Amino acid sequence: MTRSIIKIKTTLLDHQIAKLSAIAIGLSLIESVLPSPMPGVKPGIANIITLYAMYRFNFKTALWVSILRVFATSLILGQFLSPTFMLSLTGSMLSLLTLYFAIKLPSQFFSPIGLSVLSSFAHIGGQLLLVRLWLIPHASIYYLIPIYSVAALLFGFINGWITYRLLKHHNSI
Amino acid sequence: MKLPIKSFLGDSLIILISLIFIVFAFKTFWHFETGSVVQVNFQGKTYGNFSLFQDKKISLIGKEGESMIEIKAGRARFAHAPCKNQYCVQQGWIHRTGQMLICIPNEVSIEILGKTKAYDSLNY
Numbered sequence: 001m002t003r004s005i006i007k008i009k010t011t012l013l014d015h016q017i018a019k020l021s022a023i024a025i026g027l028s029l030i031e032s033v034l035p036s037p038m039p040g041v042k043p044g045i046a047n048i049i050t051l052y053a054m055y056r057f058n059f060k061t062a063l064w065v066s067i068l069r070v071f072a073t074s075l076i077l078g079q080f081l082s083p084t085f086m087l088s089l090t091g092s093m094l095s096l097l098t099l100y101f102a103i104k105l106p107s108q109f110f111s112p113i114g115l116s117v118l119s120s121f122a123h124i125g126g127q128l129l130l131v132r133l134w135l136i137p138h139a140s141i142y143y144l145i146p147i148y149s150v151a152a153l154l155f156g157f158i159n160g161w162i163t164y165r166l167l168k169h170h171n172s173i
Numbered sequence: 174m175k176l177p178i179k180s181f182l183g184d185s186l187i188i189l190i191s192l193i194f195i196v197f198a199f200k201t202f203w204h205f206e207t208g209s210v211v212q213v214n215f216q217g218k219t220y221g222n223f224s225l226f227q228d229k230k231i232s233l234i235g236k237e238g239e240s241m242i243e244i245k246a247g248r249a250r251f252a253h254a255p256c257k258n259q260y261c262v263q264q265g266w267i268h269r270t271g272q273m274l275i276c277i278p279n280e281v282s283i284e285i286l287g288k289t290k291a292y293d294s295l296n297y
Contacts, residue, residue: 105183114184117191146198153191160184 016057017064024049024069025076032077040087040127040144041151044120044159047095051112051119051163056172059100066092083135087127094126095119112167116160120152206270208285211249213242216280225249225268225285235279242283249283251276 024046036042046069054062070092074085102115128148132141213220215233223229223244230252231242238255248266256278264274270287 109180109183110187111181111184113181114187117184117187121191142202145202146195149191149195149198153188153195157188 013057013061017053017061017068020049020053020061020065021068021072024065025072028069028073029076032073038147040124040148043155044123045162047116047119047123048159048163048166050092050096051099051116051160052166054099054103055112055163055167056170059103062099063096066096086134087130090126090130091123095123098122111160112163113157113160116163117153117156120156120159121149124148124152206287207247207268208270208272208287210286211242211244212284212286214282214284222286233279233281235281237279240276240279240281242281249285250274251281251283255279 027046027049031042031045034042049069050062050066053065070085070089071080074080074082074088079085079088096119098121099115099119102110102118105115128141128145132138209225210222211225212222213231213233216235220231220233223231225244225247227244228246229244231244233240233242235255239253240251240255241253243250243252248268250266251261251264251274254262254276256276261274261276261281267274267283267285270285273282273284275282
């Protein structure tokens with residue numbers, strides 16, 4: 001019997017993506033056990049890693065980290081393909097799309113703090129849109145927009161500030 | 174690499190716009206209207222619409238007994254209910270558009286109406 005060893009050629013960037021994804025998944029799991037005042041209001045600390053990846057490496061890395069985190073976290077928590085997963089995926093993709101354009105803004109005026117706020121608004125905006133169109137097709141969810149907006153600004157700012165400090169610490173900004 | 178002096182001008186702008194949006198969102202979506210009419214539903218049909226500014230007591234005899242609805246000074250409430258739980262009575266006075274009190278055992282419900290119909294999960 002011959003043993004076959006499958007070896008995948010990996011680049012240095014692949015290893016970076018794997019490391020960052022692992023941290024992001026860990027943060028997502030920690031966050032999932034934290035109590036939340038209402039569904040959907042949560043800090044979104046894993047976005048720190050996405051933003052960090054975007055500044056430190058490139059957009060593609062951030063995209064990979066984000067996708068891997070959404071899929072792996074949902075598989076671990078048993079939410080794969082459930083509404084929770086769909087909401088998470090929609091939010092992440094919309095916030096990444098926003099970051100794709102926002103990163104092109106002049107960096108002497110825009111720091112990760114502003115970008116983080118923008119991306120958290122995009123995140124909750126996408127989720128609310130999906131809830132409105134698919135899960136609760138009724139106008140009553142508009143009542144929640146003010147609460148979610150306050151949470152988006154607050155947590156977006158905190159996450160952005162943490163990312164800014166991290167990048168500064170690693171001399172990447 | 175020497176970077177230019179960092180400024181948070183753009184970030185401040187983003188945060189300012191967000192704050193304006195939040196104030197706007199609160200004003201738009203959390204705008205509650207004081208109603209002017211109470212609609213009384215009895216045994217699946219509309220029993221009648223009554224002005225909230227005319228003090229009145231409405232007595233309805235249903236399957237369980239007598240339900241008493243009281244309208245006073247722009248508000249409405251169940252003053253008396255025949256059932257055991259007394260949920261409708263304990264909810265007290267209502268006066269905002271879309272607010273509702275329901276007595277399921279006696280098949281009576283009251284709803285405050287205004288110029289526009291407010292959103293609520295019961296409609297859905």
